[in-house]
Amino acid sequence: MLPVVALIGRPNTGKSTLFNAMTGTRDALVADLPGLTRDRQYGFARRTEVPCIVVDTGGLVEDANEIETLMVAQTDRAIEEADRLVVLVDGRAGVTPQDQFVAQLARRSGKPVILAVNKTEGFDHDIAVADFHQLGLGEPHPLSAAHDQGVISLLEAILVGLVPDPQDGPEMHGIRVAVIGRPNVGKSTLINRVLGENRLVAFDQPGTTRDAVFVPFERDGERYTLIDTAGLRRRSRVEDTIEKFSVIKTLQAIESANVVIVVMDAHDTVAEQDASLLGTVIEQGRALILAVNKWDNIPTEQRDLIRQQIEQRLTFADFAPLHFISARHGSGVGELFASVRKVYAAAMRAMSTPELTRVLETAIESHQPPLVRGRRIKLRYAHQGGRNPPVIVIHGNQTEHLPDAYKRYLVNVYRKAFDLMGTPVRVTFRSEVNPFAGKRNVLTPRQVKKRKRLIQRNKR
Ligand SMILES: Nc1nc2c(ncn2[C@@H]2O[C@H](COP(=O)(O)OP(=O)(O)OP(=O)(O)O)[C@@H](O)[C@H]2O)c(=O)[nH]1
Numbered sequence: 001m002l003p004v005v006a007l008i009g010r011p012n013t014g015k016s017t018l019f020n021a022m023t024g025t026r027d028a029l030v031a032d033l034p035g036l037t038r039d040r041q042y043g044f045a046r047r048t049e050v051p052c053i054v055v056d057t058g059g060l061v062e063d064a065n066e067i068e069t070l071m072v073a074q075t076d077r078a079i080e081e082a083d084r085l086v087v088l089v090d091g092r093a094g095v096t097p098q099d100q101f102v103a104q105l106a107r108r109s110g111k112p113v114i115l116a117v118n119k120t121e122g123f124d125h126d127i128a129v130a131d132f133h134q135l136g137l138g139e140p141h142p143l144s145a146a147h148d149q150g151v152i153s154l155l156e157a158i159l160v161g162l163v164p165d166p167q168d169g170p171e172m173h174g175i176r177v178a179v180i181g182r183p184n185v186g187k188s189t190l191i192n193r194v195l196g197e198n199r200l201v202a203f204d205q206p207g208t209t210r211d212a213v214f215v216p217f218e219r220d221g222e223r224y225t226l227i228d229t230a231g232l233r234r235r236s237r238v239e240d241t242i243e244k245f246s247v248i249k250t251l252q253a254i255e256s257a258n259v260v261i262v263v264m265d266a267h268d269t270v271a272e273q274d275a276s277l278l279g280t281v282i283e284q285g286r287a288l289i290l291a292v293n294k295w296d297n298i299p300t301e302q303r304d305l306i307r308q309q310i311e312q313r314l315t316f317a318d319f320a321p322l323h324f325i326s327a328r329h330g331s332g333v334g335e336l337f338a339s340v341r342k343v344y345a346a347a348m349r350a351m352s353t354p355e356l357t358r359v360l361e362t363a364i365e366s367h368q369p370p371l372v373r374g375r376r377i378k379l380r381y382a383h384q385g386g387r388n389p390p391v392i393v394i395h396g397n398q399t400e401h402l403p404d405a406y407k408r409y410l411v412n413v414y415r416k417a418f419d420l421m422g423t424p425v426r427v428t429f430r431s432e433v434n435p436f437a438g439k440r441n442v443l444t445p446r447q448v449k450k451r452k453r454l455i456q457r458n459k460r
């Protein structure tokens with residue numbers, strides 16, 4: 001599972017700016033007003049060999065008012081959830097009593113901590129960090145979050161000693177399936193039904209625990225590993241307990257999975273949180289299946305209408321198979337797993353360069369790419385750049401000018417040609433470098449012609 005790094009510090013030290021720099025997102029709220037981050041923010045940081053989950057927290061103060069007390073509680077949770085901590089201070093402000101307070105909290109947690117000194121751009125690093133040794137958190141790490149200086153080395157330092165998750169191939173544990181969704185949509189019921197019906201591979205051997213996060217099982221002769229987000233098997237009567245929703249466990253499960261089943265409740269319209277979960281799965285490139293649960297509870301005459309409403313709200317994930325199931329009665333669960341096998345096969349499909357190039361040529365024949373300043377964008381050939389999700393790399397000229405609509409067209413063409421259902425498809429482009437670019441004294445053939453024409457004209 002991905003390690004979790006929490007960013008803590010007093011208000012306005014630049015935690016959210018650092019979060020954005022680490023995760024490459026602009027999602028977290030950044031502003032000049034202290035205390036703006038009232039909640040925790042989560043993101044994937046993939047700029048180092050070992051990826052991790054980063055948690056941004058609100059600023060910590062010692063004598064807290066009402067809102068600040070909430071923030072302290074939030075930060076306490078973040079510290080608890082984290083494997084490692086970054087205490088962030090402001091190198092331009094020097095050590096403050098609030099910094100002392102945060103440092104003390106961090107030390108008390110007993111977790112590995114790195115002290116990071118922000119806003120040091122243009123400063124002598126030794127001088128910038130000197131004052132902060134007194135916080136007793138070891139050698140301070142200077143950086144500038146806003147200018148992306150020292151951010152990667154901070155990530156490397158905080159993740160030191162960790163190794164990336166082994167990419168244990170499909171032959172080891174079969175298809176890795178994560179079941180995620182908002183609380184009480186029926187994830188536990190679905191998982192318990194599946195695990196109850198099928199042979200649990202590891203549990204048939206002595207000495208294995210039933211509380212494992214990775215649960216291997218077999219169904220219809222196919223091997224799977226279920227990734228448990230909630231310690232589900234420990235509960236005997238899952239329907240009576242209110243599930244806790246853990247963002248970290250959900251993100252870790254998405255990261256570890258080949259296929260993600262997002263469970264929704266047929267009684268709800270598609271909620272904001274459902275949409276953002278789906279968005280995260282798509283962004284991470286995982287194969288995706290949608291399961292609308294508790295379908296048994298919907299009166300027959302309402303089903304068409306509800307089905308329509310749900311489909312309308314999910315158009316951005318229309319490549320994903322949509323199932324209407326009853327986890328309680330087991331209806332639709334067989335079809336759900338047939339889909340798991342299909343989307344996994346699609347996500348792992350091997351596509352040869354000649355095949356990919358032929359499809360590209362046919363696509364261009366029916367729809368030419370547009371002209372840019374009188375020259376047509378050329379797409380020459382394609383090769384496969386990855387699996388789960390399938391990545392198709394297209395080589396050509398001026399590809400940076402290719403309109404988004406044309407890129408979407410190509411994704412759809414490839415999706416159809418290779419039957420890539422249920423998986424995000426990434427098409428990326430490489431332009432051949434203009435050998436004359438940047439060489440001032442060398443003229444392109446075009447420029448040479450133009451000069452010759454001019455010289456001819458002047459002679460006349
Ligand atoms: N000069 C400089 N300013 C920075 C740097 N990083 C952040 N800032 C500025 O510091 C201010 C606070 O940044 P935030 O990222 O919102 O700080 P925060 O710690 O998340 O603040 P709270 O969430 O309110 O506690 C903003 O004005 C940022 O532009 C940096 O590397 N250099």
Ligand SMILES: [Mg+2]
Pocket residue numbers: 015016017029030036037057058059
């Ligand atoms: Mg913030």
